[in-house]
Amino acid sequence: MSKHIIELVDLVKDYDGTEALKGINLYIRQNEFITFLGPSGCGKTTTLRLIGGFEKPTSGKIIFEGVDITDMPPYKRKVNTVFQKYALFPHMNVFENIAFGLRIKKTDKKVISEKVSRMLKLVNLEGFEKRSVDSLSGGQQQRVAIARALVNEPEVLLLDEPLGALDLKLRKEMQLELKRMQQQLGITFIYVTHDQEEALTMSDTIVVMQNGTIQQIGTPEDIYNEPKNAFVADFIGESNIIDGVMLRDYRVRFAGHEFDCVDKGFGINEDVDVVIRPEDIRLVPRDESPLQGTVKSVIFKGVHYEMQVDDHNGYGWIVHSTSMEPENTDVGLQISPQDIQIMKKVSAI
């Protein structure tokens, strides 16, 4: 098993009365691509900045390779950061920017030159040494920022929503590039984003956060297929979330009907959240399913049709399908037992 390169112990951060982090416990393995995912204000950037050393925690510890670095300033930590708006030094050219950290360590001139060239090659910016920073496009600046951080050969790279300012196509290309780089260099990447698709694409492990707490940690497949609660289910992918009652093991009631399902371990007649993915609902002729409704809207999304079907209880089901039924058609909704996710109701925080 890879060893734990970073451990966060009971990390709490208060800002002038607002609790940004409410006690985070987490370990990060060496060489893993781990992503902190969540909406604005969930604490993901705060956690990253604490690891980088730009903020001090109100309480708790940060352990790096077994050493307590909680009070260590950023310039002594063996981590490097790629900032959201790149933060390149405008009065220096590309070469100088990348060489900055090496110069501080008083590296030999020839070695600097060699390492910078190697970095530029890694990020596909060969020949850009003398270019000025403001002559570069967003994507190019992004890659310089990455090169500037990586050239120092850190053990851990922190990335704070680095792709936010790029257009969609470029963003997707960079996602794959970053993944490739991480695997090639074999170092730990800690990534922060609010884009769940991005997290699912790149990560080995995802940490879903909300309101300063961790909601779930797992692989992309785990999080997507087995969300632990309604928040995670709603945040990752699209879901239909409806109130239900767990009658007994393997049997649940929702939308006015009873269904077989594959979950157990809940109390008898316990109120639960029922989560069903839009792509897991099949539209069948009305009489072929106990759950029925009328198609209210149809939107063509390229990859699939997105339809809203209102059932007789008034719930609007979101259905994704490659074929479509026109508006005002009466249809039946068919769901397999294994696609019905039952989760405990999330108590209000």
Added chain:
Amino acid sequence: MKKGWISYPYILWMIIFTIVPLLLVMYYGFTKTENGTMVLTPDNFIRVMEPTYLKVLWRSVLLALVSTVVCFIIGYPVAMILAGRDISRKSTLVLLFVIPMWMNFLLRTYAWMTLLDRKGLINTLLGALGLPQLNLLYTDFAVILGMVYNFLPFMVLPIYSVLRKIDRSLIEAAEDLGSDTVTVFRKVIFPLSLPGVVSGITMVFMPAVTTFIISKLLGGSQYMLIGNLIEDQFMRVYDWNFGSAVSIIMMLLILLSMGVMARYDKEGTGGGLF
């Protein structure tokens, strides 16, 4: 992270050299030396109320008001004309307008001394035209002229910058709804220019009421405005207590006028104090 303590020396400096001096002025204003000791007394302020000195105060305020009004009457059209020109020449014109202001205040005032003098250029020209010679220097007229000359740009520039920002489409809308030029000015342009007017009035009245150079050089050594009175008390008579009292009165005057102006300047284009 960067600490704020780096500016503490500065704060200390400013307290020592800005706040403490003002406190000392207050101190001197409210005290008097009797038999070698300082006693608290309102005598200095009572003295300011004497007719001689009240006349000085009154004259300063009056002259400053007259100068402000003259600056406004002359300056508003200038601002309007400058704001109406095409772009490229506008900034050059404004720059040209401002350049004389960059000459030393003292020298600009001195320049009028030479022009207004009995043997000066103006009288020479008048003489050449066969017109009678005028006694221009060392009069109220000279002092007002000096004030207007020195402070006109302070009136024009704020009004100009506000006029420039007026959205063209507001004027076009007014015209579209049937207003002629005069009405457009009365109902749209002038009201919108008020913040600039307020700024201009403040920036003229304040230095006008506190000046002592203009009055001394163009009014003569007998000519007393508040500024001269203060300078006199501190440099010749050495009655610092009285001088401080007069200074405090002057500062109150200024704060009062700034307060009045602030009431009209709802957008808060003034400095940080209000």
Added chain:
Amino acid sequence: MKKAFGRFYLVLIFAFLYAPVLTLIVFSFNDSRSRGNWGGFTLKWYSALFRDRHVLSSLYYTLSIALLSALIATVAGTAAAIGIHNMKKILKSFVMNLTYLPVISPDIVTGISLMILFVFVRLNLGFTTLLLAHITFNIPYVILSVLPKLKQLNKHMYEAALDLGAKPLYAFFRVILPEIMPGVVTGFLLAFTLSLDDFIISFFTTGSGVSTLSITIYSMARLGINPKINALSTLMFIVVLALLLIVNKRSSANSKNGTAVMNI
């Protein structure tokens, strides 16, 4: 029609504004002492100026005070601006009000209040007090020049430097300073110019025979018209004009909108 009238009015105004200045300059070359008549072209007033020891010593004092106070004010002001930039709101607005105080106060009040201070602490009025006074009124202008540049900085740049291994001082000199340098230089030029140009505050805070050019001119002017003053005025005007044109050009290059007219 309206345009012609407007143009005529502008010409009148400009004539009004420039007449005294031009007269001053023109008559500095006048061979006669008269203020009304032209006696021929001459440079004798300029050479008399350069032989006047009093004028020369004032020049020396003016330049050294301007240079010293501007330098000290620039260093102190830049440091202060950085501190202020990082302050919390309440403290920041208090300090900014403190900073605006000398800017808004009438010169005469600043002058006499400083004089009272110096005498109160039994400091002899002279070069030192003059310098202290100039530094005091210069620092706010430096702060007002540097602060906007600090606001424009990407907040993460300093953190990026630290992240890459730089110690705070190194990060400041290698990353922050180059970025705010335009503001620092403008602040210095502004302070230098204000110092050169000052009269009232210097008048009250100097002594022991230390005189600035403005004060010398004042004493000469009080004795009556003197063409040497014309010559001095012309020279001073040219110098200040050049300096302020530079400052204006720099500030319009740095500011967001086109016209940046310095309003002092």
